[in-house]
Amino acid sequence: MNMPTLRRFSPFKGAWPKPEIVLATVVLFLGGGLARAEVKAGDIFPVLGATGLEGAVPETRGKVVLVDFWASWCAPCKASFPIYAKIDADYRARGLVVFAVSVDEKDSAYQSFVKKLAPPFAVARDGGQKLVREVSVPTMPTSYLIDRTGRVRFVHPGFHGAETEAEVRKEIATLLAEPASP
Amino acid sequence: MRKLVIALFMAGAVALLAGCSTTGMVRVHPWERAALADPAMNPDRDPLDTAMMEHVFTSRETASGGRGVGGTGCGCN
Numbered sequence: 001m002n003m004p005t006l007r008r009f010s011p012f013k014g015a016w017p018k019p020e021i022v023l024a025t026v027v028l029f030l031g032g033g034l035a036r037a038e039v040k041a042g043d044i045f046p047v048l049g050a051t052g053l054e055g056a057v058p059e060t061r062g063k064v065v066l067v068d069f070w071a072s073w074c075a076p077c078k079a080s081f082p083i084y085a086k087i088d089a090d091y092r093a094r095g096l097v098v099f100a101v102s103v104d105e106k107d108s109a110y111q112s113f114v115k116k117l118a119p120p121f122a123v124a125r126d127g128g129q130k131l132v133r134e135v136s137v138p139t140m141p142t143s144y145l146i147d148r149t150g151r152v153r154f155v156h157p158g159f160h161g162a163e164t165e166a167e168v169r170k171e172i173a174t175l176l177a178e179p180a181s182p
Numbered sequence: 183m184r185k186l187v188i189a190l191f192m193a194g195a196v197a198l199l200a201g202c203s204t205t206g207m208v209r210v211h212p213w214e215r216a217a218l219a220d221p222a223m224n225p226d227r228d229p230l231d232t233a234m235m236e237h238v239f240t241s242r243e244t245a246s247g248g249r250g251v252g253g254t255g256c257g258c259n
Contacts, residue, residue: 137212140212140256
């Protein structure tokens with residue numbers, strides 16, 4: 001096999017495609033990747049009240065917020081609730097808001113989970129999965145620590161027990177120590 | 183004829199690249215795995231059936247184990 005043999009079967013035969021076709025191909029390729037960009041540390045978190053969540057959205061203005069995405073079918077999510085309850089009890093008075101957003105499509109599964117675990121922090125359901133799609137969480141569960149200005153500072157994909165708890169506590173203490181306005 | 187071949191080739195290339203970039207077409211997102219996490223999706227959900235299958239496999243193959251991973255398709259953590 002040599003190059004002249006291969007070249008004989010080329011559909012172009014020296015005539016390259018038009019630039020606009022090449023450009024359209026590149027735009028399609030890059031556009032698909034950009035459309036699914038995850039919310040990462042440094043990004044502004046979407047406005048919670050504007051995403052059609054089912055349930056009361058807590059007041060978060062000027063507060064440090066921990067937003068946790070969970071589901072009733074996710075075992076690590078279940079394990080994380082008692083830990084977030086302790087964190088909520090320890091830091092609420094200092095200005096932390098823990099907000100757990102369920103991505104359950106079935107309301108009955110959501111209600112059953114909430115009734116069983118009775119979390120002391122705010123919970124709501126993203127039944128239409130609009131917010132979670134916008135945030136594009138990398139795994140279930142994923143929690144976002146948002147500073148007083150509404151900017152995501154830390155992201156925790158997954159929940160790994162005491163390890164995650166220690167990291168989250170350290171980060172919350174850092175964010176709570178920062179002033180409300182720069 | 184040559185133009186038709188070029189047009190078909192380009193259309194194929196565009197479709198292929200667009201398909202590669204929009205992974206949502208093939209990927210089940212983490213928040214969409216409720217059905218995959220259902221216990222019914224676990225092939226080992228019946229312990230008695232699993233024990234029987236293990237016994238048959240061991241008898242026929244003179245080997246045991248290596249039956250894959252447990253659990254369902256939540257893909258959490």
